[in-house]
Amino acid sequence: MPLLHNKSLQRFMAGTFLERWGVRTLAEFELFMLGFHKDPALMRKLTTVRRGRKSLITGHEQFIIHSIVEGMRRMDGDIAEVGVYAGSSTRTICEAKGEKRLHVCDTFAGLPDPTSEDRGVEKPGCFACDLESIRAYLADFPNVEYHVGFCPDSIRDVLDGTRFCFVHLDVDLYTSTKQCLDWFFPRLVPGGILLSHDYSLLDGVRQAFDEFTAGRREQVIELPTTQCMLVKAADGV
Numbered sequence: 027m028p029l030l031h032n033k034s035l036q037r038f039m040a041g042t043f044l045e046r047w048g049v050r051t052l053a054e055f056e057l058f059m060l061g062f063h064k065d066p067a068l069m070r071k072l073t074t075v076r077r078g079r080k081s082l083i084t085g086h087e088q089f090i091i092h093s094i095v096e097g098m099r100r101m102d103g104d105i106a107e108v109g110v111y112a113g114s115s116t117r118t119i120c121e122a123k124g125e126k127r128l129h130v131c132d133t134f135a136g137l138p139d140p141t142s143e144d145r146g147v148e149k150p151g152c153f154a155c156d157l158e159s160i161r162a163y164l165a166d167f168p169n170v171e172y173h174v175g176f177c178p179d180s181i182r183d184v185l186d187g188t189r190f191c192f193v194h195l196d197v198d199l200y201t202s203t204k205q206c207l208d209w210f211f212p213r214l215v216p217g218g219i220l221l222s223h224d225y226s227l228l229d230g231v232r233q234a235f236d237e238f239t240a241g242r243r244e245q246v247i248e249l250p251t252t253q254c255m256l257v258k259a260a261d262g263v
C-alpha cells in the first residue's frame with residue numbers, strides 16, 4: 027500500500043500542493059509500472075487524461091474505474107458519477123463507456139457541509155468546479171448529461187425510472203454517501219456495480235457503507251486502493 031494512502035499523512039497534507047503533487051507523482055508512477063503487463067497504450071491514455079487536471083485519484087484507482095466501465099459496457103442500464111471536481115474520473119469513465127449514457131452529478135459548488143460523522147475532510151465549498159469547463163473537457167463524448175445540485179435531490183424526479191449498471195461515488199462525506207447509496211442501489215441492475223472512492227480513508231464514507239450493508243446480503247468488497255465496491259445480487263433490492 028503506497029505511503030500516500032496513509033490516513034494520518036493524508037490528513038496532514040489534505041488540500042495542500044503537496045497532496046496534489048504526491049497523488050500526481052504516484053499516479054504517473056503506477057500507470058508507468060502497469061504498462062509492463064497491461065496495454066501500454068491504455069496506460070498512456072490514462073496518464074494523458076489526468077494531465078493538467080487537478081485530481082485526487084491514483085493511477086490504480088483510475089485503472090479500476092476504466093476496467094469496470096469497460097466490463098459493464100454490454101450490461102443494461104446507464105452509468106452515473108457523483109463527485110466530478112475537475113473531471114479526471116469522469117473523463118476516465120468516458121474513455122471506456124462507448125455509447126452508454128453517463129449522468130454527471132455534482133453541486134459544482136464544492137463539498138456540502140460535513141456532519142459529526144465526517145473527520146479529516148476538506149472545508150465546505152472545496153473542490154468547486156466550473157460546469158462549462160467540464161462540458162468542454164468532455165465535449166467529444168456522446169450521451170453525457172449533467173445534473174447540477176445536491177445529489178440525489180438533483181436527480182430524484184428526472185431519473186426516477188432510470189436503471190444503472192455502474193455508479194461511481196467520490197463525494198467524501200457521510201450524508202452524501204448515505205443518501206446516494208439509498209437512492210442508487212435499488213436502481214442498479216442485477217450484477218450492477220457501485221464503486222466508491224475513499225472507503226479506507228474517510229470515516230464518514232466508511233460509516234455510510236457499513237450502515238447501508240448491515241443486514242444485507244451484498245457486503246462491501248474492499249480493494250487494495252482507497253476504493254470499495256458493492257455488486258447487486260441477482261435478486262437484490
Ligand SMILES: C[S@@+](CC[C@H](N)C(=O)[O-])C[C@H]1O[C@@H](n2cnc3c(N)ncnc32)[C@H](O)[C@@H]1O
Binds near residue numbers: 199
Ligand atoms: C473529491 S471531489 C471528486 C474528485 C473527482 N472524482 C476526481 O476525479 O478528481 C468530491 C466532489 O464531490 C462533490 N459532492 C459531494 N457531495 C455531493 C452531493 N451530495 N451532490 C453532488 N456533489 C457532491 C463535490 O462538489 C466535489 O466536486
